[in-house]
Amino acid sequence: MLKKVHxxxxxxxxxxxxxxxxxxLCLTFLTFVxxxxxxxxxxxxxxxxGKVKGGCKTCHKPSGKGKGRIVDLCLRxxxxxxxxxxxxxxxxxxxxxxxxNHPIIDTSKYHKTGEALPEKDTxxxxxxxxxxxxxTHMTSPRNRMARIKGTSLAGxxxxxxxxxxxxxxxHSDSINLPSSSSNMRLEFDPANASYHPVxxxxxxxxxxxxxxIAQGSFITCTQCHEPHGSDYPPLLRVNYNTLDGAESxxxxxxxxxxxxxxxxxxxxxxxxxxxxxxxHKEHIIYQKASCYTCHASHGSSTNPHLIQFNPSVVTxxxxxxxxGSGRAQCNLxxxxxxxx
Ligand code: HEC
Ligand code: HEC
Ligand code: HEC
Ligand code: HEC
Ligand code: HEC
Ligand code: HEC
Ligand code: HEC
Numbered sequence: 001m002l003k004k005v006h007x008x009x010x011x012x013x014x015x016x017x018x019x020x021x022x023x024x025l026c027l028t029f030l031t032f033v034x035x036x037x038x039x040x041x042x043x044x045x046x047x048x049x050g051k052v053k054g055g056c057k058t059c060h061k062p063s064g065k066g067k068g069r070i071v072d073l074c075l076r077x078x079x080x081x082x083x084x085x086x087x088x089x090x091x092x093x094x095x096x097x098x099x100x101n102h103p104i105i106d107t108s109k110y111h112k113t114g115e116a117l118p119e120k121d122t123x124x125x126x127x128x129x130x131x132x133x134x135x136t137h138m139t140s141p142r143n144r145m146a147r148i149k150g151t152s153l154a155g156x157x158x159x160x161x162x163x164x165x166x167x168x169x170x171h172s173d174s175i176n177l178p179s180s181s182s183n184m185r186l187e188f189d190p191a192n193a194s195y196h197p198v199x200x201x202x203x204x205x206x207x208x209x210x211x212x213i214a215q216g217s218f219i220t221c222t223q224c225h226e227p228h229g230s231d232y233p234p235l236l237r238v239n240y241n242t243l244d245g246a247e248s249x250x251x252x253x254x255x256x257x258x259x260x261x262x263x264x265x266x267x268x269x270x271x272x273x274x275x276x277x278x279x280h281k282e283h284i285i286y287q288k289a290s291c292y293t294c295h296a297s298h299g300s301s302t303n304p305h306l307i308q309f310n311p312s313v314v315t316x317x318x319x320x321x322x323x324g325s326g327r328a329q330c331n332l333x334x335x336x337x338x339x340x
Pocket of ligand 6: 324
């Protein structure tokens with residue numbers, strides 16, 4: 001019985017990107033529960049009558065009608081359009097309308113149930129849908145990505161155990177990865193010289209880290225990125241100026257949520273090559289260099305301390321020599337000024 005339902009639903013969805021959420025409710029319910037898709041112990045939010053009063057028929061029409069895009073179903077409750085008594089607390093629609101967003105409204109129609117990601121076929125359009133990150137029956141406050149297929153750090157398919165493995169489905173080995181994008185699986189590879197600790201504890205030591213984030217802890221992609229939409233591209237939680245300019249709390253707010261601004265600007269870590277004047281403070285305040293001019297956001301395959309010079313500012317050899325204890329020397333040219 002369950003097989004039949006699967007087939008029916010897949011067929012519908014693959015044809016035109018739409019799906020009829022229809023079936024014989026009474027029969028399905030039994031197979032559905034007994035197949036272990038829903039275990040009583042781990043009831044997802046949407047199957048909790050305290051949260052979605054109407055139960056299965058809220059989303060599945062027993063009558064044979066009720067065709068429509070899944071994203072519209074989701075936004076009926078997670079947006080402003082649905083009835084007041086159904087409406088969820090979280091308005092995802094308003095996030096999708098922001099300047100930088102996951103293109104869910106436009107591209108979710110290309111999602112196919114059971115599709116293979118990262119895509120290997122150049123004809124497969126880039127897309128992202130609610131179901132790519134959320135299993136509607138299983139999602140809960142404890143695990144919003146419960147029961148979603150992922151891609152491991154080594155590139156293998158598996159049930160996702162952590163968030164990054166879901167992101168790698170589309171931001172790693174995809175054949176259609178945009179040229180402006182990089183393979184995140186490789187960015188966070190523990191074989192790299194340095195990386196933000198998404199996969200492994202960082203190799204370096206961060207003196208500037210706020211006490212609330214213990215050294216040796218892990219961070220997630222969505223501590224920096226808002227997964228639905230934001231005012232700060234690319235999908236960042238708060239502002240980050242990647243272009244050089246005047247320093248302020250706002251300009252580098254993203255970094256300053258975890259790294260203490262006072263520590264950075266008083267050269268506690270980066271002291272400079274000759275005297276204490278040529279470290280972070282000189283570069284950031286007086287030369288108005290953005291963190292991005294010197295640092296990678298994710299990982300660097302060759303340099304420690306996430307050093308990776310922005311090629312549109314820094315030219316020349318771009319050589320970085322680490323002398324230890326906060327002193328370094330760089331042989332390069334910034335804005336065509338020779339620098340050593
Ligand atoms: C909040 C909306 C919502 C509710 C409530 C809901 N479903 Fe679903 N259901 C969906 C969506 C969306 C899909 C398609 C998932 C996909 O294709 O990724 C689905 C798919 C299914 C499938 C196809 C097999 C599968 O797991 O993909 C069955 C069977 C099913 N639902 C049964 C039920 C039953 C029985 C209930 C009540 C206990 C229920 N659903 C409650 C939204 C809902
Ligand atoms: C009938 C209304 C309804 C529909 C339709 C609906 N949701 Fe929800 N959803 C809720 C409510 C209520 C909550 C509880 C949290 C809240 O109020 O925001 C929730 C919570 C969630 C959560 C967070 C889990 C949690 O409890 O914190 C996710 C993720 C989610 N929904 C995704 C979806 C997706 C994806 C769809 C479409 C397939 C969908 N929802 C359709 C009502 C709905
Ligand atoms: C790229 C993956 C991704 C996609 C696509 C996505 N989400 Fe989410 N969503 C997440 C993650 C990760 C979280 C938990 C982090 C957070 O709370 O911000 C989340 C959280 C949520 C929550 C709970 C928010 C809260 O503050 O309680 C809801 C509701 C939700 N998503 C609904 C949706 C709906 C509806 C869609 C489709 C329109 C969607 N999501 C598409 C990744 C995604
Ligand atoms: C099902 C596919 C899919 C998944 C899963 C997914 N994304 Fe995306 N993401 C996209 C698509 C499509 C775009 C639009 C640009 C493109 O084609 O890469 C995008 C864009 C982005 C961008 C903006 C890139 C830019 O250059 O403007 C960020 C940042 C991002 N995603 C982060 C994430 C994070 C973090 C996760 C995991 C929580 C995630 N994505 C999961 C498909 C996906
Ligand atoms: C410490 C904060 C931080 C973390 C953690 C982080 N990112 Fe980013 N990400 C950024 C910043 C800042 C940018 C924009 C500047 C840049 O491109 O380096 C960015 C850019 C991106 C882009 C667009 C540019 C590109 O290189 O493709 C994607 C896609 C992306 N991130 C995905 C991810 C995924 C997936 C994860 C987790 C596996 C992740 N990010 C973890 C801060 C972060
Ligand atoms: C001119 C290049 C340059 C710029 C601009 C720069 N940094 Fe650095 N940063 C370095 C170097 C070099 C080190 C390594 C110092 C050492 O040898 O330990 C470093 C180390 C760090 C560290 C690790 C040590 C610690 O203090 O925790 C953090 C974090 C850091 N920088 C954050 C930032 C932030 C945030 C900005 C922007 C507000 C920024 N940097 C701007 C060159 C730069
Ligand atoms: C969500 C918190 C968070 C945010 C946001 C964040 N970082 Fe970090 N950063 C960390 C953690 C955790 C470490 C690892 C520190 C440790 O274990 O000692 C780290 C380490 C670093 C290091 C040192 C890496 C090494 O191997 O020596 C640099 C440089 C750095 N971050 C720069 C930045 C810059 C630039 C930004 C803004 C784009 C930023 N960070 C945003 C949490 C964060």
